[in-house]
Amino acid sequence: xxxxxxxxxxxxxxxxxxxxxxxxxxxxxxxxxxxxxxxxxxxxxxxxxxxxxxxxxxxxxxxxxxxxxxxxxxxxxxxxxxxxxxxxxxxxxxxxxxxxxxxxxxxxxxxxxxxxxxxxxxxxxxxxxxxxxxxxxxxxxxxxxxxxxxxxxxxxxxxxxxxxxxxxxxxxxxxxxxxxxxxxxxxxxxxxxxxxxxx
Amino acid sequence: xxxxxxxxxxxxxxxxxxxxxxxxxxxxxxxxxxxxxxxxxxxxxxxxxxxxxxxxxxxxxxxxxxxxxxxxxxxxxxxxxxxxxxxxxxxxxxxxxxxxxxxxxxxxxxxxxxxxxxxxxxxxxxxxxxxxxxxxxxxxxxxxxxxxxxxxxxxxxxxxxxxxxxxxxxxxxxxxxxxxxxxxxxxxxxxxxxxxxxx
Numbered sequence: 001x002x003x004x005x006x007x008x009x010x011x012x013x014x015x016x017x018x019x020x021x022x023x024x025x026x027x028x029x030x031x032x033x034x035x036x037x038x039x040x041x042x043x044x045x046x047x048x049x050x051x052x053x054x055x056x057x058x059x060x061x062x063x064x065x066x067x068x069x070x071x072x073x074x075x076x077x078x079x080x081x082x083x084x085x086x087x088x089x090x091x092x093x094x095x096x097x098x099x100x101x102x103x104x105x106x107x108x109x110x111x112x113x114x115x116x117x118x119x120x121x122x123x124x125x126x127x128x129x130x131x132x133x134x135x136x137x138x139x140x141x142x143x144x145x146x147x148x149x150x151x152x153x154x155x156x157x158x159x160x161x162x163x164x165x166x167x168x169x170x171x172x173x174x175x176x177x178x179x180x181x182x183x184x185x186x187x188x189x190x191x192x193x194x195x196x197x198x199x
Numbered sequence: 200x201x202x203x204x205x206x207x208x209x210x211x212x213x214x215x216x217x218x219x220x221x222x223x224x225x226x227x228x229x230x231x232x233x234x235x236x237x238x239x240x241x242x243x244x245x246x247x248x249x250x251x252x253x254x255x256x257x258x259x260x261x262x263x264x265x266x267x268x269x270x271x272x273x274x275x276x277x278x279x280x281x282x283x284x285x286x287x288x289x290x291x292x293x294x295x296x297x298x299x300x301x302x303x304x305x306x307x308x309x310x311x312x313x314x315x316x317x318x319x320x321x322x323x324x325x326x327x328x329x330x331x332x333x334x335x336x337x338x339x340x341x342x343x344x345x346x347x348x349x350x351x352x353x354x355x356x357x358x359x360x361x362x363x364x365x366x367x368x369x370x371x372x373x374x375x376x377x378x379x380x381x382x383x384x385x386x387x388x389x390x391x392x393x394x395x396x397x398x
Contacts, residue, residue, distance in 0.1 A: 015344060019348070041237070041239040043243055064263035
């Protein structure tokens with residue numbers, strides 16, 4: 001097999017491998033509460049939000065980079081599974097499970113693309129660059145919007161408290177005060193309406 | 200309400216509206232044949248493919264633009280529904296249904312974003328620019344890969360013939376001879392293995 005063919009074969013294998021993310025089910029429900037959302041749907045949604053809400057960024061944003069980061073930030077969950085934001089037990093070995101998953105899944109790609117895609121995932125995890133700050137904000141804002149629209153179904157199932165959500169929405173404040181105002185108002189309304197427990 | 204607030208309200212309404220695309224079910228199955236794919240998953244998959252396979256483009260590609268086009272190319276189906284590629288009857292009033300849907304759905308956005316998002320959808324439909332040619336190729340390659348991986352489940356259900364698939368994969372040839380080779384080989388193998396009827 002020529003080098004070119006091997007390259008293309010690896011790319012096509014990765015595309016098929018990615019299909020697995022559609023079966024990783026998250027805790028939050030769709031807006032209509034009909035069923036839980038999966039990682040592919042969530043990643044699609046926040047990638048569109050990157051384009052839609054870029055005007056609220058304070059620094060320069062490379063939208064192509066941020067969108068791809070959004071689209072692949074949960075790929076490691078194909079092996080490592082989804083870790084619920086409010087489950088401290090599951091968070092313990094999360095990093096270890098995800099690094100092992102990254103080795104295998106991004107390792108399917110040709111070397112240069114493995115480095116680029118894995119680099120984007122690591123950048124997201126570190127959360128320091130403008131694009132990572134933006135993605136992490138959308139990764140929090142989107143499920144809060146869906147939870148609120150579905151009458152807090154997932155929050156209620158997990159008896160989530162205001163004090164658990166407050167530290168998480170800091171990720172939105174790091175991106176934009178204006179969008180933090182949005183998510184803060186949603187949270188308070190959810191507490192008032194009994195979707196989230198007060199403290 | 201200030202202009203700024205109205206702008207943000209429209210953007211947030213659009214984000215919630217987009218959730219509906221996760222309930223638009225396509226004909227093709229996931230690779231593991233466990234269930235049919237939906238439009239959000241499909242759009243996510245081809246948007247990642249845009250970044251992954253850009254090296255096969257002959258002309259210049261604006262990846263951010265192509266990825267957003269890929270992500271929103273099926274948004275009109277929230278109202279208009281999915282039209283199966285091999286159903287000539289459903290194709291008759293497709294354009295009319297989709298334009299009405301575009302008016303309503305993109306109309307939720309602030310004017311400048313309505314024009315940009317709708318413009319991208321129209322550009323995809325026309326299929327002339329480099330980005331539209333790329334998106335349309337991925338829009339065909341991705342379900343062929345999934346159909347083949349799921350042992351042709353959807354092709355068999357619809358008793359699809361080789362002569363029905365051949366004109367569709369021309370969209371891949373318009374983008375790249377190399378990727379056309381890939382999709383052509385998948386098609387022939389699917390015929391050999393009885394997933395698609397020969398003519």
